[in-house]
Amino acid sequence: MSKRLGVFQRKLLLLFLGSLSIGLSYNPRRQFWILQQMRREWNRINREALRRAVKSLYTSKLIDMKDGDNGSVKITLTENGKRRALEYKIDEMVVKTPRVWDRKWRVVVFDIPEKHKRKREAMRQHLERLGFYKLQKSVFVLPYECCDEIEFLIEFYDIRSYVRQIVAEKIDSELHLKEIFKI
Numbered sequence: 233m234s235k236r237l238g239v240f241q242r243k244l245l246l247l248f249l250g251s252l253s254i255g256l257s258y259n260p261r262r263q264f265w266i267l268q269q270m271r272r273e274w275n276r277i278n279r280e281a282l283r284r285a286v287k288s289l290y291t292s293k294l295i296d297m298k299d300g301d302n303g304s305v306k307i308t309l310t311e312n313g314k315r316r317a318l319e320y321k322i323d324e325m326v327v328k329t330p331r332v333w334d335r336k337w338r339v340v341v342f343d344i345p346e347k348h349k350r351k352r353e354a355m356r357q358h359l360e361r362l363g364f365y366k367l368q369k370s371v372f373v374l375p376y377e378c379c380d381e382i383e384f385l386i387e388f389y390d391i392r393s394y395v396r397q398i399v400a401e402k403i404d405s406e407l408h409l410k411e412i413f414k415i
């Protein structure tokens with residue numbers, strides 16, 4: 233089973249390998265060549281990480297990409313991206329309670345793997361702090377509009393592929409939930 237290494241792990245391995253190679257090489261030209269190769273690889277790792285981050289923002293519709301005149305790519309914040317970039321402080325985030333309930337339940341379901349246990353626990357804590365009720369271990373419900381807040385948490389923790397949002401008109405335990413949320 234091969235585990236994909238993160239940016240920092242790859243950079244650390246590169247530094248260790250490069251240091252070892254330089255230490256074993258007595259030829260100054262060879263040592264200089266090794267340093268050049270390390271620098272080239274370091275920059276390639278940076279470009280890959282940047283490319284993944286931009287792709288994630290694009291699929292989340294927080295940025296828009298357009299081809300420029302000279303073959304370049306122009307990246308701009310979408311209105312949603314601008315709003316989110318300015319709006320949230322993660323520890324101060326709240327879901328606004330409307331005067332009138334729209335009779336819809338917001339359900340957040342996730343299945344975050346054990347290797348991302350810290351992210352999973354942090355997501356649970358944030359959902360509870362936002363006022364969600366825990367239906368099951370990884371199923372939370374709230375009767376108010378909260379799509380933007382959940383999208384922000386998904387992006388913040390980089391867990392898009394593990395989290396689903398559902399808007400439901402009816403839940404079998406609705407009476408119990410109405411008592412909990414006092415609606």
